[in-house]
Amino acid sequence: MILPSDNWCIQRYFITDFDNQGMKMKVPNYKQAFQEDTEIGQVISKIGSLMIDRGFPLKDAEQEIKAIEVRNAENNLTTSKTSGSSISESPLDILKNQSKADIIIQIWWKVNKTDQGKIISFTLEAFDSFTSKRIASSTGNGLPSSEITPVMLQTAVMSHIDKFSDQLNQHFNDMSINGREIKLTIRKFGSWDKDLETEFSGEELTDVILGWMNKNTVQGKYNNSESSENLLRLEQVKIPLLDDKSNGIDARQFARNLQKFLRNSPYGIESKLLNRGLGEAIIILGEK
Template sequence: MNRIILFALVMSFLPSVVLAQTKRPTLMVIPADSWCQANGFTMNIQDVTMPDYEKAWQNSQELTEVITKIGELMSERDFPIKDMSQSLKNIGQAKADIFMEVGWQINKMGPKRSVTYTLRGIDAYTMKQIAAGSGTGKMSFSAEIPVLLEEAVLERMDNFCDQLQNHFDDLLTNGREVRMSVRIDGNTKMSDEYEGQELSEVIEDWLSLNTVEHRYSLSDATESFMNFDQVRIPLYADNGMAMDTRRFVQGLRKRLMELGVSSQIETQGLGMATLIICMDKKL
């Protein structure tokens, strides 16, 4: 009987232990591109219209209130939040797992108002949409936009959070998807041999050993470059630190250094890195 009671106590305690150990993705809440365009918060970079987050943050109290409210709702559900205002100078390098994009508009009917909103979860490495939600709240006499927004999103927030968590759980199991390339700057060729293997074979062998479930795709290759898509890297290094594309490719760089091959790394955002082999340079 004592064993049965002890077993029951252990089983009742397990759910809380599992919940406490659940890893959550780090989120950064940002305004939707459509909201930025509708409110004049844009800029042109090489003839391409882009959202101007810094201008929006500095000039829209409404944006500050909405971002803060969404952040509070997600924090209540144990999602870590990265402060957008601290990352405005280089949002492309913001170390968040998922960008949570929010858009909204106010509907009026006499003295009453409501909010129509859209939520999108975007993988910060692939920029692919991985979660979505939208809806319109009930008409209310409330004049505060954060209150209207909270009333509107609460009904569907749990489903949206489940989508985010399911995506992150998939990353934990199958690895984060990134892209990488290896490019030669010099007279070296991918067919040159090192310790009995062609350079291209050395690179692919290292990738096979270090990707999750050996998952990667060689999309294009010549004697001077190799491009890889759908490269699945671990979310965390052996020491528990978060793994990003640059840290992952650094491992390949160290492997090539063992063979006397000099290289350097260039990154494009969080999800793309290029390893440049520069054989004319000495280590």
């Protein structure tokens, strides 16, 4: 999926305030950008055609945003259930999660006038939706031109696009061998009379969970970054790209398998599963 960069949106005042658990943040307002800017749609179409020519299928960001709004409106009309969770998602997290786009490509550009004509500068960056890590980047300038901005940008990007696509391919090749990276956090409800140090058949629950992780991650790769009786935080968790039915796996689906494992005998542990975007899942033990 291709989107305008944060800086491009801020420069043009396509931003909105987002309350992230009490912290006020300014985030891009993509809907406003698509509705009010006369260039962004054409720019994304031009860059998208270059990516499609190199074998990268794209999702249309504008159409995905519209579809999400429709789904949210339908949900608001059909249910009054509210979540007691403190987990919140930014508009970009919601877009990543509901569109299921593996890679977010952000484009920034600026046109400068010179004596020789208009010169366009650009930066093209790709981020893994699961980790928000930059996986490909390209920047450059076009030649003096009198063309419209989308055509100037397409011409300028053309000379850099092959290196950019090579970086993307390297990322996908690495994931196919070493797995996709996610984060997984295990917590407990205060009402639960057990914790992560409770023993089941002589083995602490933390060790039970880590044993499951060793068997179900790619090459047993993960980092136990924090552990206590109430919290287990796992980072750099490498999960398979596909399940046994060749369907893509995200953090929620991976965590769902652990949730089912803990629900079964001899553990019988109920839990609530939450997610933030595609790449982070939270299991809260004790009840749903």
